[in-house]
Amino acid sequence: MIRSERLKWAAFLAPALAVYAVFLIYPVVQSGVLSFSSWAGPGRPSIPVGLDNYRELFGDPIFWRALRNTVVLLVVSVFVQLPIGLGLALIVTSARRARRLWRGVFFIPTLMSTVAVAILWRFVYSPDYGIINGFLRGVGLEDLAQGWLGQTSTALFAVIGANVWQWAPFYMIIYVAALVGLDPEVYEAAALDGADGWQKFWHITLPLLRPVLFTTAILSLAGSIKAFDLVYIMTDGGPSNSTELLATYMFRQGFTNYRLGYASTIAMVMFLITFVLTVVVLLRSNRREAVEKARG
Amino acid sequence: MTSAVVDRTPTGRQPANRDDRPLRVSRWPRAARLVIASIAAVLSLFPFVFMLLGSLKTRGDFLDHPFGLPREITLANFTGLFSADFGRYFLNSIVIAAVTVTGTVVLAILAAYPLSRFRTRLNTPMMLLFLAGIMVPVHVTLIPIYVLTQQLTMYDSIAALFGPFIAFNLPIAVFVLASFFRQIPEALFDAAKIDGAGHWRILRNVVVPVAGPAISTVAIITFIFVWNEFVFALVLLSSQANYPLPLGLNAFYGQFSVNIPGMMAALTLATIPSILFYLVAQERVVSGLAAGALRGE
Numbered sequence: 001m002i003r004s005e006r007l008k009w010a011a012f013l014a015p016a017l018a019v020y021a022v023f024l025i026y027p028v029v030q031s032g033v034l035s036f037s038s039w040a041g042p043g044r045p046s047i048p049v050g051l052d053n054y055r056e057l058f059g060d061p062i063f064w065r066a067l068r069n070t071v072v073l074l075v076v077s078v079f080v081q082l083p084i085g086l087g088l089a090l091i092v093t094s095a096r097r098a099r100r101l102w103r104g105v106f107f108i109p110t111l112m113s114t115v116a117v118a119i120l121w122r123f124v125y126s127p128d129y130g131i132i133n134g135f136l137r138g139v140g141l142e143d144l145a146q147g148w149l150g151q152t153s154t155a156l157f158a159v160i161g162a163n164v165w166q167w168a169p170f171y172m173i174i175y176v177a178a179l180v181g182l183d184p185e186v187y188e189a190a191a192l193d194g195a196d197g198w199q200k201f202w203h204i205t206l207p208l209l210r211p212v213l214f215t216t217a218i219l220s221l222a223g224s225i226k227a228f229d230l231v232y233i234m235t236d237g238g239p240s241n242s243t244e245l246l247a248t249y250m251f252r253q254g255f256t257n258y259r260l261g262y263a264s265t266i267a268m269v270m271f272l273i274t275f276v277l278t279v280v281v282l283l284r285s286n287r288r289e290a291v292e293k294a295r296g
Numbered sequence: 297m298t299s300a301v302v303d304r305t306p307t308g309r310q311p312a313n314r315d316d317r318p319l320r321v322s323r324w325p326r327a328a329r330l331v332i333a334s335i336a337a338v339l340s341l342f343p344f345v346f347m348l349l350g351s352l353k354t355r356g357d358f359l360d361h362p363f364g365l366p367r368e369i370t371l372a373n374f375t376g377l378f379s380a381d382f383g384r385y386f387l388n389s390i391v392i393a394a395v396t397v398t399g400t401v402v403l404a405i406l407a408a409y410p411l412s413r414f415r416t417r418l419n420t421p422m423m424l425l426f427l428a429g430i431m432v433p434v435h436v437t438l439i440p441i442y443v444l445t446q447q448l449t450m451y452d453s454i455a456a457l458f459g460p461f462i463a464f465n466l467p468i469a470v471f472v473l474a475s476f477f478r479q480i481p482e483a484l485f486d487a488a489k490i491d492g493a494g495h496w497r498i499l500r501n502v503v504v505p506v507a508g509p510a511i512s513t514v515a516i517i518t519f520i521f522v523w524n525e526f527v528f529a530l531v532l533l534s535s536q537a538n539y540p541l542p543l544g545l546n547a548f549y550g551q552f553s554v555n556i557p558g559m560m561a562a563l564t565l566a567t568i569p570s571i572l573f574y575l576v577a578q579e580r581v582v583s584g585l586a587a588g589a590l591r592g593e
Contacts, residue, residue, distance in 0.1 A: 008495055009410040013422065016407035016466055019399075023463035024429050027437035027444070034439060042446045091333045100578065105337050108344055111570040113524040115542040116563040119549050120343040123556070129362045131346060169340070170585065177586035197325070218431075226433035229526040233546060247435050255531060260439050267436045278431055 028271065034264035041258050053265040063266065065241050066249040073160055073245065074224040078217055081164045085171030085216070086209075090201075092172065093179045103176060110169040118233035121162040125149045149235055152242035159231050159243050166230065167223065171216050178212040179205070214285035218278055225274050246270050347567075350560035358557050373561035381536060382562060385544030392454055392540055393522045396461040400469050400518045401511060403462065408473035409499050413485075423474065429467035434527055442531050456532040457540075461522050469514045472584060476510035477503060509580065516577055517584035520570050541566045 035053055039046040057063050092102045109117065124131045125148035133145035148158040182205070190200050206213075228247035231237065237244035237252065246266060254263030350358055351373050353366040361367070377383075407426075411419050441460050442451075450456040480503065488498050504511070526542045533539060536547060548562050574581050 005414065006416070009414045009416060009418070012406050012410040012495070016403040016470065019403060019459060019463050020426070020429065020466050022444075023441060023459040024432060024437060024466075027440035028432060030440035030443075031436050042443055088336060091329070091336060094329065095333065102333065102337070103582075104574070104578065106340050107574065108571065109340060111520070111574055112344070112567045113526075113542050113545070113563075113570070115524075115526055115545045116347075116567055117343075119545065119559065119563060120347055123346065124343055129556070131342065131363065134363055165339075165343075173582050174586050177582060222431050222433070226435060228435065229542075232527075233549075247433070250435050251438075251527075254439050255442075260443075264439055267433070267439070270433045271436045274431055274433055 031264045031267050031271070034261055035268045037261040037264075039260040041260055046261070049261065053262050056262065057265050057269070062241050062244060062249060066237075066244040066246050066266075067269075069156055069242075069244055070225060070227075070246045072156065073163065073227060074221050076160050076164065077167070077220045077224040081168045082171055082213070082216055082220055084164065084168040086175050088169060088172040089175030089179055092176050103173070106172055107169045109166045110173075112166070114166065114229040115233060117162065117166045118230045121158075121165075121230075122149065122234055124162075125158050150239060152239055155235055155239060155242045159234055162234065163227060163230055167220075171220065174212065174216055175209070178209055182208055210288070211285065214281060218281050221277050221281070222274050225270055225277075246273075344567075347560050347563050350557050351564045353557050355555060355557055373557045374565065376558055377562055377565065380548070381539075381544065382548075382565070384537060385539050385541045386565070388454060388538060388544075389523060389540040392457055392461070393519055395458055396465070396522050397515050397518045399458060399462045400465045401515055404466055404469035404473050404514060405499070405504065405507075405511070407466070407470050408477055409495070409503060411470065412474040412477035413495075413498075413503075423471070426467045426470045429464070434464065438527065438531055441528070445532050451532065452534045452538060454533075454538055454540075457525075457528055460528050460532075461525065465518045465521060468584075469518060472514050473507065473510050476507055480506055512577065513580045513584040516573055516580050519573060520581070523570060 034046075036048060036050060037046045038049045038053070088106045092099055092106065095102050112120075123129060127133060127145070127147040127150070130148070132148065136142065136145045146154065148154050186204055186208075187200060190204055195203070226247055227245055228251065231243055231245055231248050232251065235243045237248040246269065250263050250266035250270065253259045253266060346363070349364075349366060350362070352369045352371075353361075354368070354370050354372070357367050411423055437460070445451045445456045448456075484502050484506065485498060488502050493501070524542060525540075526546075529540050529543045533543065536544070539547065545562055545566055548559060
């Protein structure tokens with residue numbers, strides 16, 4: 001490319017790149033730098049502390065609690081939420097009529113503001129006016145009615161339930177788009193061979209969807225590591241840290257306790273986990289494809 | 297490739313039980329499927345319906361029958377909102393959405409053009425740099441952006457949200473637009489090139505006029521993200537007069553915990569714009585959301 005062309009290339013990219021660099025790239029780097037310091041905010045001195053924050057973090061029981069809860073959320077997201085999303089997508093694509101209506105109905109939770117979802121689900125779980133307890137009392141199971149968000153034994157799964165409700169339809173939309181793009185001839189061939197619905201799903205649909213399954217897995221694990229709004233509003237990490245996630249703990253350390261250095265350390269751990277998991281899933285999906293290509 | 301796949305109305309696969317199939321598969325799966333689909337629909341909708349019905353009830357009615365239909369429909373909950381600060385929150389959200397959607401679309405068009413129409417080896421690393429942004433958790437940027445906003449003396453102003461919102465929406469926007477620009481037929485460019493048009497004129501007179509679908513896709517997904525965004529607003533704003541809707545709703549929730557129907561009306565109004573956008577442009581929304589996930593495959 002001649003030099004004047006290269007200049008034009010750069011000129012077109014410059015505005016977007018500038019905003020991107022200032023508000024995304026620089027902050028990530030700066031978080032890394034801050035994670036090696038102790039800082040109580042603008043106007044205060046920032047003290048370099050080397051690896052102290054990381055050392056403290058690995059001995060911090062609440063951090064491990066938050067990490068464990070985040071892993072639970074992640075596992076449920078990948079192994080429960082994605083299958084539900086796929087199930088909804090199969091319902092939509094196999095409907096004979098009104099596919100758009102079904103898709104729209106299922107999609108409403110994702111369209112709602114997370115704040116609205118969080119507040120609504122507090123009503124769902126509310127001990128007195130809650131929909132769930134109302135239902136249990138209605139069918140004669142009063143004994144099971146309880147304060148779902150107020151006790152450590154149920155709070156985490158109650159919050160995760162709301163999260164699955166909100167985001168499963170997002171993955172449904174992706175799977176519907178992928179299913180609609182599959183070649184109908186493959187299914188016709190399988191039908192001629194006498195394959196039943198389950199066999200077709202297992203031996204044709206799933207293998208064909210594999211690339212999409214990997215990408216949604218990546219999106220879903222990235223989503224669970226940054227999950228915040230819902231938990232912040234529903235429980236704020238409580239009761240007694242039973243719903244604490246990495247993101248809520250980072251927020252508490254940074255913006256309640258003004259430990260900006262320590263909070264940056266938690267943020268860097270979030271970043272590294274996302275990075276490593278993404279690379280692992282990408283490598284796995286690439287290797288599988290390579291193996292299959294080699295097999296022909 | 298993606299938009300072409302996604303835009304097609306669902307026609308793809310045949311239902312499993314076709315009438316010319318041999319015995320075995322009886323009629324029941326169809327009924328069973330309808331039952332499963334209906335249960336899924338009820339589970340998807342019940343909080344939403346609870347919200348809609350609640351917003352139309354009087355407070356006494358709600359306390360007596362939280363789950364039933366309203367005994368008499370009242371709109372007082374909605375009119376009451378605008379004597380509270382709700383109108384202000386709504387307005388703030390509209391201003392924020394207008395600026396950031398416009399900003400994202402303009403910057404992404406400018407960036408997607410060279411990435412799709414210039415031939416240089418630098419395009420691949422540049423595209424990867426943008427795509428990597430999709431994976432960055434917002435929290436990793438929160439503290440530096442908070443500090444930066446203070447240094448720029450923009451703390452507690454709506455304008456503080458513009459930069460981060462645009463930056464976080466650019467990756468998908470650039471990706472969607474660049475893949476669309478790549479599919480524009482060469483023939484459209486040849487005529488302009490013969491006329492000796494420069495890049496700027498080609499972009500304005502050839503690319504943008506045919507890229508309407510991709511541009512509206514980008515605008516809609518950016519809108520939905522911006523309209524619902526919570527954490528940046530929480531960190532960068534402090535006075536209620538500057539709150540966008542999600543923060544306003546959260547504040548409402550603290551103050552109005554006794555007035556549940558009022559709360560439900562607020563949630564309903566906050567949800568309506570996203571749903572309207574979806575109803576008006578569902579194929580655009582769907583292709584936009586799917587674009588990020590189906591890339592390249």
